[in-house]
Structures are given as C-alpha cells and as structure tokens.
Amino acid sequence: MMAAEVILTVSAECLLQHAPPALLSVLKKELTVANPKYLDAKKYGRWIGKKLKPFLYFYKESAGGFRFPRGYANKAVLHCRKILGKDPEIVDHRRLLPEVDFAFQGTLRPYQKEAFNDTAKRDFGVIESSTGSGKTVIGLALIAQRKQPTLILVHSKELMYQWAKQIELFLGVEAGLIGDGHYETRPVTVAIVNSARNHLEGLPEKFGHLCVDECHRVPATLFTEVVTAFDCKYALGLSATAFRRDGLTELIHLYLGDRSHRVNTEELQQSGAVLKPEFIQKTTSFRYGYRGNYHHLLKALTTNEERNRLICTDIVIEAGRGKGTVLVVSDRVAHCEMLAEILSEIAPDLKVAVLTGKMVSDERTDLIRAIREGEVEVLVSTVQLIGEGFDCSGLRALFLTTPIKFTGRLLQVVGRILRPAEGKSPRVYDYYDDIGVLKKSAQVRRMIFADKQGILV
Incomplete structure (x- = not known):
C-alpha cells in the first residue's frame, strides 16, 4: 500500500499531514529551543520549580497532523525535499485581498535596492539593517510592490507616529492608527502591538501583509499571540539587530521567516548613509x-x-x-x-x-x-x-x-x-x-x- 502524500497547509500556521517519522524527527529537533530563563536560573543557582521547563516546543502534534509557525515553512519544505526526495503538496490558505494601487514616491540607495530585491523574492522574510540605514523606506517600497492592505506593528507610540509621517511622505496616503487613543484602519495601518492585541477580533481579515518593525523588541508572548492571529500572504520583519535580549532570537525567524537580507555597517559607511x-x-x-x-x-x-x-x-x-x-x-x-x-x-x-x-x-x-x-x-x-x-x-x-x-x-x-x-x-x-x-x-x-x-x- 502506497504511503499517503505529504500535505503542507499554510494559513495563520502550518499544518503538515502524513509526514513520516524520519521527517518529523528532524522538524521536532529544530522546533525545540532551549529555554533561556531555565538556563539562567541554573547558571545563577536560582530556584527552578516545576513550571520552568528546560525546553520550549514550537510545535503541536495531534491526530490531525503536525502544526508549527509558518515562518518555518520554507525550512520544512527543504527538509521534506531532502528526506523524501520531493516537495510536499502545498495547500495555500493565506489571505490575499484585492490589490491596492500604492505608488512609492522615493528613490532607494543601492544597498536599499539590494535588500528590497532579495526580500521581494519571498513571501516571508526579515531584513536586518543598522540604525540609519532607512529600514522604514525599504519596508514602504515592499508595501507598494506587494499591493496589499498592510498592518505595521510597532512597540511604541513614537514609532507609530514616525511611521505615519513616512507613509504620507513615501506613499502619499494617510495611515490608519491603532493605539494612543486612535482606532482607524486604512490601506496602510500602524498599530502599537499592545493595542493590536486588544482589537484582534476583526483585524486579520482586513490585511494581506503584516510588517513587524523592530521585531526583536516585542515581548515573546505578546509577539506570538498577535503574529499568529494573522493569515496574510505576506509577512515582513524589520530589525536593527537579529538578537533578542530574552535569548529567544529564533522566535523572529520561526514566525516571520528567514533573514532575507542584512545591510552591514561597512556598506552604510561606504555609501555615505552613516x-x-x-x-x-x-x-x-x-x-x-x-x-x-x-x-x-x-x-x-x-x-x-x-x-x-x-x-x-x-x-x-x-x-x-x-x-x-x-x-x-x-x-x-x-x-x-x-x-x-x-x-x-x-x-x-x-x-x-x-x-x-x-x-x-x-x-x-x-x-x-x-x-x-x-x-x-x-x-x-x-x-x-x-x-x-x-x-x-x-x-x-x-x-x-x-x-x-x-x-x-x-x-x-x-x-x-x-x-x-x-x-x-x-x-x-x-x-x-x-x-x-x-x-x-x-x-x-x-x-x-x-x-x-x-x-x-
């Protein structure tokens, strides 16, 4: 009897069905992360107790299949190809909405163009680029190229208002705002992540593109709760650094995808940007x-x-x-x-x-x-x-x-x-x-x- 075809369904999360044990073993290993809080407690001799576990598991296994964050989808496909000799059958349930005709009104520097080109090839990805590199401008160019209603998540009201100004400058449209007393959605909306969590009901259906600015700063539980609510086709992470202070750097890539491009400091200095x-x-x-x-x-x-x-x-x-x-x-x-x-x-x-x-x-x-x-x-x-x-x-x-x-x-x-x-x-x-x-x-x-x-x- 022939084994059932391996199926990967992509929506707000990934569901892998009919995966053989050899494939599941590899995926489980990569989706298991050492718990930084446990390691710190052990290192400094603090009380650990029963609730603090040595590992964090970013997958769920049940009779219905194997579920994991969708930023890991590309790696899962590569492992499937390597172990089984072929790709899984992909069922794409991501949200794609009617196109919005954004017009990008700016010019990218050569290093920004490279970041744009590398990221535009993917549906998910994280751009790592130093302070002063113009990450916001690259993000807005991608928003215009993808032509989807976009939600931009930030962690402070100062960033929310900065994004709103840049959106008006480079896209020529007024941004919707969620947070600091505002709640109005538009084709491009900027939300403070805490406020977005308070309004998750009804938000995901309005957007085909999710952008998380300074994704290394969002607290782990808040980050996962909000990001996993969205089933949009595109996801973009922007960060000055790939490192999280809580040690859970891998979270960024599990939920938003692999690093699509890194702009290094030397490039910025040579270009005259910094x-x-x-x-x-x-x-x-x-x-x-x-x-x-x-x-x-x-x-x-x-x-x-x-x-x-x-x-x-x-x-x-x-x-x-x-x-x-x-x-x-x-x-x-x-x-x-x-x-x-x-x-x-x-x-x-x-x-x-x-x-x-x-x-x-x-x-x-x-x-x-x-x-x-x-x-x-x-x-x-x-x-x-x-x-x-x-x-x-x-x-x-x-x-x-x-x-x-x-x-x-x-x-x-x-x-x-x-x-x-x-x-x-x-x-x-x-x-x-x-x-x-x-x-x-x-x-x-x-x-x-x-x-x-x-x-x-």
Whole structure:
C-alpha cells in the first residue's frame, strides 16, 4: 500500500499531514529551543520549580497532523525535499485581498535596492539593517510592490507616529492608527502591538501583509499571540539587530521567516548613509567589592563622585569641540539628573537638557525641536528613550556612562550620532571600570565596536 502524500497547509500556521517519522524527527529537533530563563536560573543557582521547563516546543502534534509557525515553512519544505526526495503538496490558505494601487514616491540607495530585491523574492522574510540605514523606506517600497492592505506593528507610540509621517511622505496616503487613543484602519495601518492585541477580533481579515518593525523588541508572548492571529500572504520583519535580549532570537525567524537580507555597517559607511565614529575608552578609578549583587554595584557606580566628575569634565571638553549636541546616556534616571547637576556646576553656561520617562510627549517634541535648532549643547538621557523611536538629527558625540551589555542596544544607541553632516566627526566615549564583571563588559563593547564600527582610539 502506497504511503499517503505529504500535505503542507499554510494559513495563520502550518499544518503538515502524513509526514513520516524520519521527517518529523528532524522538524521536532529544530522546533525545540532551549529555554533561556531555565538556563539562567541554573547558571545563577536560582530556584527552578516545576513550571520552568528546560525546553520550549514550537510545535503541536495531534491526530490531525503536525502544526508549527509558518515562518518555518520554507525550512520544512527543504527538509521534506531532502528526506523524501520531493516537495510536499502545498495547500495555500493565506489571505490575499484585492490589490491596492500604492505608488512609492522615493528613490532607494543601492544597498536599499539590494535588500528590497532579495526580500521581494519571498513571501516571508526579515531584513536586518543598522540604525540609519532607512529600514522604514525599504519596508514602504515592499508595501507598494506587494499591493496589499498592510498592518505595521510597532512597540511604541513614537514609532507609530514616525511611521505615519513616512507613509504620507513615501506613499502619499494617510495611515490608519491603532493605539494612543486612535482606532482607524486604512490601506496602510500602524498599530502599537499592545493595542493590536486588544482589537484582534476583526483585524486579520482586513490585511494581506503584516510588517513587524523592530521585531526583536516585542515581548515573546505578546509577539506570538498577535503574529499568529494573522493569515496574510505576506509577512515582513524589520530589525536593527537579529538578537533578542530574552535569548529567544529564533522566535523572529520561526514566525516571520528567514533573514532575507542584512545591510552591514561597512556598506552604510561606504555609501555615505552613516559616518564612521571614533571609539574612545577611558579608565576610571572606581573600585568596589563586588559580591554578586549587580544592582548594588550599579548604584555604587552611578553615585561615585569621582567617576561622575571625570565623565562630566570629558563632556565639557567635548562640547567645546564644535557644533551639534553631545548625547550622554545612562540606565538610571537619578544618574541622568546627577550628571546634569554636576555639569551645571562646572560649566554654568553650558546648555544642558535632560530626557527621561518623566517628560510628557509634548515636552519631548519641544526638546527634539530645540536640538535640531542647535539650542541644546548636551542632552542627558536614559538609554531606553534613545532606543527605537528617537529620531533626531544634530547629535554628534556619545557618552556611555553605564554599561550596555546587549549588542543590539549598543549599536542602536551609537547609531544615533552617525547621521552625516558637514564637518561632523562623531565620537563615542566609553568608560572602563577595573572590576571583574564591568571589566568584561567593557572588553566586550570594545570588541563589538571593532567588529561593527571601525575606528578605535
């Protein structure tokens, strides 16, 4: 008796039927991911309990077949071809709606065109491209090419409004908005992911294209809950980095597809899209008897008078080098305020502004305007607010006053000062603290910078 034909049905998820054990074994292995929370608990001797499992399984097996995220569909087909010698029969139930005649009103740089071409060949895919590369523009060109009503998911209201402006500029249409008190769908709609989750009923049927911006930032459970609700034909991920802080980087590709293109920093620098900065790492005299409590260590670090005055002296010298705003970042609000206070003491005429979560949206808008108009010489901000969604030209130097351990966040913050401007020579100041865990972190930052950015001083 002949074995039944292997069938792969693609909708909001994939359903594989009649797959032989050899194929299922390979798929199960690749769809099983080590649980980062379990690994961390084990590494640091924390209580594990019964609920924390060593592995996460991104498949479900039942009498009806084998189900898995649809971003993995291409790999499943390749494994089927390799093991069985032929492709599965594909039943495509993805949502394709009447075409929308978008007109892209922009010109792509050569590196953007490459990313566009590589991604346009696929229905699913993730573009990885550094800050300053114009990921939004590439995404809008793909939206125009695919001609489907599109939902763009973002994780903050700042990003939502930025996308809306770019949509009007490059597609000539007004965007629908979901979030921050708005709920209106249009041919291109931008939604804050939390708000999209609250309105999932009725949303998927309106879109044939799903775009997830900064897909590495969406929390894992929220990401999977929202993305798996959509059965649209096309899915696009945009990210400055392929790495997730929670260790679940594979989630991005399981749900949105393989990386379709990566724009590297060297390409951006050669094209003139971004500048190459100098990296200056200075040694401090800070000492601390570290005994495993990182929170206490960071508190001691940020309140250390001598270290803070060293940093502020460097800031004042750098601010005197030329036009533009010096950006100073810290993990802590209190540290930002402390640095601003010392700066006002040692350089009373220096125009210093502080940006933290305490500042309301209108005040933030006014501050960005002031920076663009050259009214702010030093901006002291929390790292979080300088991440995705902060779009401001005029920044020319960066001071990293607390350790940034995550590669993606480091490159993103550095990217804020790399926009080209006449006579601009961007500099990054980092601080090396001679204490085990901090020393290692500083060495990692130096290695990342050498690998990704260029000039070490």
